[in-house]
Amino acid sequence: MPVSPWRVGQLSPTWTILMIRDNNTVMNLTNVTTEQLNLIIYNSSKTVTGTGAGTFNIASAVPGIVTYQLNSADVPNAVGQYYFRVEVNFNGITPDYCDYISWIIQS
Secondary structure (H helix, E strand, C coil), X not given: XXXXXXXXXXXXXXXXXXXXXXXXXXXXXXXXXHHHEEEEEECXXXXXXXXXXXXEEEEECCCCEEEEECCCCCCCCCCEEEEEEEXXXXXXXXXXXXXXXXEEEEC
16 A cells, blocks of 8 residues: 655545555454554654554455545654554454555655
């Protein structure tokens, strides 16, 4: 799911994210609500720099596909390489994550 190149301040289009784990299995989001989803934003060394303030929608439970509408607070102000991934809280069980998605911000 490419989202690059992206511009500083760009808020659209809405992202469509196939929820693939790093072992190439697709998540089943049956009974998951949007309140259980969180966008985690990382810098180039994959250190957390923030969490998303935008809006999720579950487009498909099986296979797990979500959409995410960015908020202006989500987009880094500095040009460079970033990553993001979606955290899923499966009702108190250890959270699960989709694989890192590369995000290149340009001026």
